[in-house]
Amino acid sequence: MTGDRVNVALIGGGGREHALALAISRSPRLGTLYVSHPQNPGLASLGRPIDVPVSAREAYRLEQFCDRHGIGLVVIGPEEPLAEGLADKVRGPGRMVFGPGADGARLEADKAWAKQLMRSASIPTAEARTFTDPEAALAYARSRPEPPVIKAAGLAKGKGVVVPATAAEAAEAIERMMVKKEFGAAGREVVIEERLDGPEVSVMALVDGRSIYVLETSQDHKRLLDGDKGPNTGGMGAVCPSPRVDDALMARVEREVLVPTVDALRREGIEYRGVLYAGLMLTHGGPKVLEFNCRFGDPECQAIVSRLESDVIDLMEATCRGTLDSCEIAWRSGASCCVVVAAPGYPNEPRAGLPIAGLDRAGAVPGVTVYHAGTARDREGRVVTAGGRVLGVTGVGSSAAEARARAYEACGLIQFEGMQYRRDIGAPAAPARVRAKV
């Protein structure tokens, strides 16, 4: 069937999915694109709505929709439906699903299990222990010479990790997760790990069950404010490639992290098909895994996909069919820079309903694409804020500096009340402090 036209259903409603939708819509192989979140005006402009509820619990409704519309490829963007097993349920004869099943998605959805897998395969990661009893967790945290990092084992929308500055903050985080149950079931089990230090990079690879194809590197900027200050967020911007990663480091990450992870999954009987994302810290002792995700990063995806020249449908299909070893991925040379424009109040209480001006002018800056993330149309048809991370303003250019300048020129043309964005995405980095014990 390779080379045929294919109807695609895209699940997810953020900036990552808008970027994927645009790449999919550029493929000459696309028949019709259907999107699960047409409230996002970016997605609405590229696809027809999937007019049934999309959930793993009622997966039969999506299955029926796919049957009715001859969908040959389902692309699942976010982690929740993957962790809930949506991929397992809608995969079927004549229908491929890009994204791992629930067993593989456990790498992201169960940090305790992921740690165990890493340990069993000697994959470099922070030393850690897992607890279900709050008293034992508190005692262990107190016994550490430095305040350790506290992580809810389950999915917590990127908020389940606390890097405490003091022992008291560590204890408070444990209380909040395990006693007050702020993250519900996600905090029933807690991973307490050694704090590492160093620059972070994201490495993503396509995995087809056996082979892996490493994508261009990227670098997320997780803190809200310039200079990596303020609270952690889902990501305030990303550049591609990461200036921190050269070919030698990439080969090391592939050899020490990605290949052993896929091998360990196979030993567990798991055929992982989709994106494997390793969040790494570059310590004195080499790259160490902070987390795995079972999907494209957001906003890393926006930066990476903006440079993709190959046909994304071909790549997704090869991932699903197990034929990645015969693929070559072509990238636009140069670099990209995605600046996230967030709503006032983000990350705690973002304000919705604020009209956004200047989108057309921003999108007309050469080399710029404005991806919609948390946006919607109000009753008058105006584009308004509808989420925390509102837009991913992404520039591509022949150099990192050009990509960055273009993204920021476009950001300067966008206006809404209280908009916030970092001014230092992709800025030349200050020398990193590295203080991990190895």
Ligand code: AMP
């Ligand atoms: P995660 O979701 O596990 O990647 O954690 C979110 C953020 O917390 C990471 O991007 C890091 O900035 C930070 N973090 C996680 N684990 C550690 C660690 N062991 N040492 C230092 N910082 C960490």
Ligand code: GLY
């Ligand atoms: N940007 C980090 C993530 O997608 O998890």
